[in-house]
Amino acid sequence: MSDHDDFTRAVTRRLDASVDGLDAATRSRLAQARHAALASRRRPVRTWLWGGLAATMAGGFAIAFALGLHLRVAPPTPAPSSELAATLDDDFAEDVRADLYTDLDFYAWLSDQDAVASNPAGHL
Amino acid sequence: MTPRAPALALMDPAPTMTSSLESATSSTEAALxxxxxxVERRALRIAELxxxxxxxxxxxxxxxxxxxxRSYAAKPVGDWAPLFHRVLDSRITDWQRRQRVRGRWFTRLGFGGADDDEADLLAAVPDPAEPGPGGRASxxxxxxxxxxxxxxxxARQRQAFLLRLWEGLDVAATARAMRCSEGSVKTHLSRALATLRQRLGAFQ
Known part of the structure; x- marks a missing residue:
């Protein structure tokens, strides 16, 4: 199949006509855009732009370096072994028992109160 | 007797170099x-579509x-057309993406309809080919x-059609502009032609 048969020729002719018929205002805006683009090529790149870029890159490197250093100096904390976890559980249980011993009088009084409440006649 | 002027010219070549640099710059600018x-008018129509x-x-x-x-003026002149169209396509795609994101946010915030897709956005903008008073109706x-x-x-089929058949780029340059293989260009073009023939019939 030829790329340029009658159909495609008619379509491209129509497209050409639509471009040729552009109004003056549009043509003027296109010319202004072209001149502005060409003028931008003549303008030197501002030094402050380069300074900002350099500062940003330096900051980025500093952060990356600090992160790398931190990762090297502080090795990852190992997870507690099952033995250690069992010991920790025991320590917790010990704490609970120690609380019980400290308040032994309180628990004895509480037990008496329960007995009195369940058998008030015996108490009298 | 003027031996001084040639000697000075040999000792100080800077003005000659500067002027040749300036002329090279101005010739590049003229070529640009x-x-x-x-390309600007056809680019406008491609962007408009x-x-x-x-x-x-x-x-x-x-x-x-x-x-x-800014990016490609220093490239060989023969490469300018595909490179320009690559930049143009990138800008069009960026605009379409922004519109889609904006439409999505408008829908979420309750400002848009439920079916704010690309087709509806395009349908909402005024048609530049709308006939003016006294225009040639047919x-x-x-x-x-x-x-x-x-x-x-x-979009890819339209791009293949416009670059290959209207802009006149060869298959390799079209593939370069579209950032795809030459086979893809041929496929897109073939599908575009089939659809256009079906839609437009005997277009004159």
Whole structure:
């Protein structure tokens, strides 16, 4: 199949006509855009732009370096072994028992109160 | 007797180098001006078909010109056309993406309809091919039909059609502009032609 048969020729002719018929205002805006683009090529790149870029890159490197250093100096904390976890559980249980011993009088009084409440006649 | 002038010229070649540099710069600028002048109107139509608005298309073309001059002016002149169209396509795609994101946010915030997709956005903007008073009705009708058919094509098919058949780029340059393989260009073009023939029939 030829790329340029009658159909495609008619379509491209129509497209050409639509471009040729552009109004003056549009043509003027296109010319202004072209001149502005060409003028931008003549303008030197501002030094402050380069300074900002350099500062940003330096900051980025500093952060990356600090992160790398931190990762090297502080090795990852190992997870507690099952033995250690069992010991920790025991320590917790010990704490609970120690609380019980400290308040032994309180628990004895509480037990008496329960007995009195369940058998008030015996108490009298 | 003027032996001094040639001797000075040999000792201080800077002015000659500067002037040759200036002339090279000005000749590049003249070539760029010619290239952009040649391509700008078709670029406008391509952008217009991609975004549906002449004002937006003008902004896109201006942005593409800036991007092209900034990044590719130093490339060989033969490479300019595919590179310019690559920049243009990138700007059109960016605009379409922004519109989709904006439409999504508007829908979420309750400002838009439930079916705010690309087709509806394009349908909402004014048609630049709308016939003015006293315009040639049949020509305008044909142009509008062509515009509608081209806009209805998937973006890649439209791009392949316009670059290959209207812009006149060869398959390799079209593939370079579209950042795809030459086989893909042929596939897109073939599908675009089939759809356009079906939609437009005996177009004159």
């Amino acid at each position: 001006d010619r290239f952009l002048r040649d 991609g975004c549906g608005s002449r004002d937006v298309a003008l902004d896109i073309v201006q942005d593409a010109m800036f991007g092209f001059v 020509d305008d009708e044909a142009t509008r039909a062509l515009d509608a058919a081209l806009r209805a094509l998937p």
